[in-house]
Amino acid sequence: MELNLSLFTPELFLACAGIxxxxxxxIIPSREKNGLFALITFGITSVAIVLTAVYSPFSPxxxxxxxxxxxxxxxxxxxxxxFTLLLTVLVSxxxxxxxxxxxxxxxxxxxxxxxxxxxxxxxxxxxxxLFVSLEVMSISIYVLMALFKRDYRGKEAALKYFILGxxxxxxxxxxxxxLYGITGSTLYPExxxxxxxxxxxxxxxGIALVLSGFLFKVxxxxxxxxxxxxxxxxxxxxxxxxxxxxxxxxxxxxxxxFFPVLLPFFERWGEVALIFGLVSALFGALAALGQENLKRxxxxxxxxxxxxxxxxxxxxxxxxxxxxFFYLFAYTFMTIAAFGIISLLTVKGFKGENLxxxxxxxxxxxxLALLSVVIFMALAGIPPLLGFWAKFYxxxxxxxxxxxxxALIVMVASLISLGFxxxxxxxAFMKEGKEERxxxxxxxxxxxxxxxxxxxxxxxxxxxxxxxSLLSLASFxxxxx
Amino acid sequence: xxxxxxxxxxxxxxxLGLAAVLQRNVIKGGVALLGSFVSLGAVYxxxxxxxxxxxxxxxxxxxxxxxxxxxxxxxxxxxMKEEPLRLGFVSAGGFLAGVLFLLIVYGAMSLExxxxxxxxxxxxxxxxxxxxxxxxxxxxxxxxxxATIGAVAVGRREE
Numbered sequence: 001m002e003l004n005l006s007l008f009t010p011e012l013f014l015a016c017a018g019i020x021x022x023x024x025x026x027i028i029p030s031r032e033k034n035g036l037f038a039l040i041t042f043g044i045t046s047v048a049i050v051l052t053a054v055y056s057p058f059s060p061x062x063x064x065x066x067x068x069x070x071x072x073x074x075x076x077x078x079x080x081x082x083f084t085l086l087l088t089v090l091v092s093x094x095x096x097x098x099x100x101x102x103x104x105x106x107x108x109x110x111x112x113x114x115x116x117x118x119x120x121x122x123x124x125x126x127x128x129x130l131f132v133s134l135e136v137m138s139i140s141i142y143v144l145m146a147l148f149k150r151d152y153r154g155k156e157a158a159l160k161y162f163i164l165g166x167x168x169x170x171x172x173x174x175x176x177x178x179l180y181g182i183t184g185s186t187l188y189p190e191x192x193x194x195x196x197x198x199x200x201x202x203x204x205x206g207i208a209l210v211l212s213g214f215l216f217k218v219x220x221x222x223x224x225x226x227x228x229x230x231x232x233x234x235x236x237x238x239x240x241x242x243x244x245x246x247x248x249x250x251x252x253x254x255x256x257x258f259f260p261v262l263l264p265f266f267e268r269w270g271e272v273a274l275i276f277g278l279v280s281a282l283f284g285a286l287a288a289l290g291q292e293n294l295k296r297x298x299x300x301x302x303x304x305x306x307x308x309x310x311x312x313x314x315x316x317x318x319x320x321x322x323x324x325f326f327y328l329f330a331y332t333f334m335t336i337a338a339f340g341i342i343s344l345l346t347v348k349g350f351k352g353e354n355l356x357x358x359x360x361x362x363x364x365x366x367x368l369a370l371l372s373v374v375i376f377m378a379l380a381g382i383p384p385l386l387g388f389w390a391k392f393y394x395x396x397x398x399x400x401x402x403x404x405x406x407a408l409i410v411m412v413a414s415l416i417s418l419g420f421x422x423x424x425x426x427x428a429f430m431k432e433g434k435e436e437r438x439x440x441x442x443x444x445x446x447x448x449x450x451x452x453x454x455x456x457x458x459x460x461x462x463x464x465x466x467x468x469s470l471l472s473l474a475s476f477x478x479x480x481x
Numbered sequence: 482x483x484x485x486x487x488x489x490x491x492x493x494x495x496x497l498g499l500a501a502v503l504q505r506n507v508i509k510g511g512v513a514l515l516g517s518f519v520s521l522g523a524v525y526x527x528x529x530x531x532x533x534x535x536x537x538x539x540x541x542x543x544x545x546x547x548x549x550x551x552x553x554x555x556x557x558x559x560x561m562k563e564e565p566l567r568l569g570f571v572s573a574g575g576f577l578a579g580v581l582f583l584l585i586v587y588g589a590m591s592l593e594x595x596x597x598x599x600x601x602x603x604x605x606x607x608x609x610x611x612x613x614x615x616x617x618x619x620x621x622x623x624x625x626x627x628a629t630i631g632a633v634a635v636g637r638r639e640e
Contacts, residue, residue, distance in 0.1 A: 003615075015623060022630070064616040103634045113627045120620060128617040136624045143631030149639060158635070 004063035007070055010051040010078070011119055017044045018112040025105030033104040038093035038443070041108045045086045045115075052078050052119075058471070060479030062125065066187055069125035069256075072475030073325065076468055077252040078119045080332050084244045085115045087336050087447040091343050092237040094441030098347065099235065101148045110147075111241065114140035118249035122256075127176040127186040130253060134172070134217070137249060138165050141242050145234040153350075157233020164216075164226040172213030178206030192260045210257070211272070217250040218306045219299075221280040228287075231299030236346055236353075239295055240339035243302055244332045251309055251328055255321060260480050274314035278406055280307025281413040288420045294342050294353055297420055298335075301379060304417055305331055311406055312394040319397040321473045329465050330378075330390035330455075337375040337451040341368065344440045344448060358424050360433025368440065369428045371452050378455045380421040381414050385459040393466075487527040494520035507553050515546045532603040 005012075021040065028036055056075020062068065088111060096104060117137030124130040142165065145158035180186050182203050183194035195203055216223035231239045284304025291297035309331070312323040345352035345361075345368070352358075362369040378387035391414055398407040458465055497517035504510035518541040525534035610618055 019626070022626075065613055067614075067616045102639070106630055106634045110627065110631065113623065116623065126617070128614060129620065132617045132620040132624055136620060136627060139624065139631065140627050143627065143635060146631075146635045155635075 021109040073472035090447035094444035168216035175209030236343035277310030285416040340448040358427040361428035389462040490523040
């Protein structure tokens with residue numbers, strides 16, 4: 001029995017803070033709730049960020065009998081999750097001022113619980129822990145989608161996502177059950193040891209089911225059907241949160257699960273991931289071309305990005321961790337910025353989400369229009385923004401491992417994506433619109449500004465992210481070998 | 482002594498199970514089913530599997546029967562009484578029950594010697610649950626908390 005509780009401090013803090021917020025919710029008058037809760041959640045998240053930074057060791061350490069394993073990769077990914085939470089709170093404060101809900105307190109602490117689930121999922125080193133933490137994250141997100149008053153679109157999206165998400169979770173649970181039945185253990189190292197000596201058809205079925213469950217969670221073709229409806233219907237800060245956090249958590253968990261367990265059979269699995277990835281990258285880009293609603297367009301673009309990350313997973317072990325983490329880092333900030341700016345521009349009746357609402361944005365608010373240039377060009381992968389370097393390293397990884405054709409397909413997909421990322425800019429700069437003043441909320445504006453600045457500065461100095469990815473790679477491999 | 486109680490509760494379980502099926506009043510049938518479940522729990526007790534017995538009484542006798550009775554009370558029972566028995570349903574149910582019965586008999590026949598009862602105690606279950614699998618167990622409690630709050634918030638009527 002080796003608990004090693006001190007390693008678990010950030011998660012414990014977050015869990016306790018979330019539960020305390022439930023109690024605080026009862027005594028705060030509803031008039032000041034939004035501001036106070038946003039402030040408290042912001043403070044909690046900042047403390048959690050500091051704690052996570054302190055408690056992420058370079059040489060991997062285990063806690064709870066090896067049920068969780070922390071290394072630099074998990075630490076940095078958790079920081080990404082918490083940073084997303086921080087900026088989501090900023091965007092949410094502004095959104096909740098304009099769109100009413102009776103459940104302000106619930107909204108903020110469910111956000112905290114969702115982040116807790118994502119953090120646990122990232123550091124999980126055991127199948128049962130991975131499953132329950134995934135469910136904590138998913139169920140919190142279903143709830144978040146349905147909390148707003150008279151927002152039937154959000155409730156419909158929540159129900160759709162809930163039903164499909166349950167099927168995805170069931171697939172994952174079947175896979176885990178099969179793996180447990182074959183290997184007799186749920187700990188990754190023991191599962192890996194048992195599988196490396198005997199890989200039966202049942203084991204392949206289990207692995208295929210687990211992989212399908214993960215493909216569902218990241219929204220890759222052919223399990224992408226929920227993504228456009230869920231992203232479109234959810235309140236925009238929630239789309240932001242799930243777009244960034246679910247992808248980071250699912251991909252890092254996939255890396256941590258599949259590396260030790262499947263390293264010997266990497267060749268075969270790598271090809272499968274590559275095919276799914278390339279199809280998703282192309283499909284997402286093509287489907288996004290015809291979208292009129294910006295959130296729907298970003299949903300399809302997220303399918304395309306997930307495809308690129310999946311094909312990066314297929315490169316050799318070392319390169320995969322590096323390029324996947326780099327891409328996730330860039331993708332997180334691009335998602336925050338893109339959904340953040342949509343949330344900023346959305347006014348009553350969801351006006352501002354459609355392309356036509358962006359007419360003449362430049363004359364209304366030049367600063368927002370310029371920020372949108374940064375954001376959409378980063379998403380499209382135009383140098384010198386961070387999105388370019390993310391795509392660049394994926395391409396380098398693919399070419400280095402001799403996969404030139406897949407690299408070309410990824411390039412074609414990103415060329416197609418340039419087409420739809422330019423559309424909102426064309427509307428913003430070249431089309432005349434009605435003269436309506438846009439008054440962006442301060443906090444949401446700050447969130448968009450911060451993430452755009454990150455995209456610019458780290459785009460100019462990609463060495464920072466590159467070094468971080470290298471360090472996390474080294475730390476991760478140290479724990480696996 | 483143990484053998485006597487075993488057969489007594491075994492007989493009770495079967496008899497009450499029959500009553501549950503044959504009773505025309507559904508509520509009475511539900512109560513008979515409750516008695517059948519409790520007797521079955523007692524059967525587990527007499528054969529030395531205390532933990533399974535307790536769980537049987539708690540889960541089946543406590544939760545599932547209450548759920549059944551709640552579901553039955555939301556239905557229009559008078560209307561159900563008038564409805565004639567359909568041959569198709571009865572034969573399908575009979576067929577399934579027959580298959581299940583044969584399976585159980587087959588399983589009992591192929592059983593060699595008395596099954597060991599070492600894993601039926603509470604300790605064997607509690608020790609992995611609260612020591613080895615402590616973390617997932619605790620995370621499940623967070624999950625239930627979130628799900629409960631979410632269910633209340635989403636399900637409440639908007640004013």
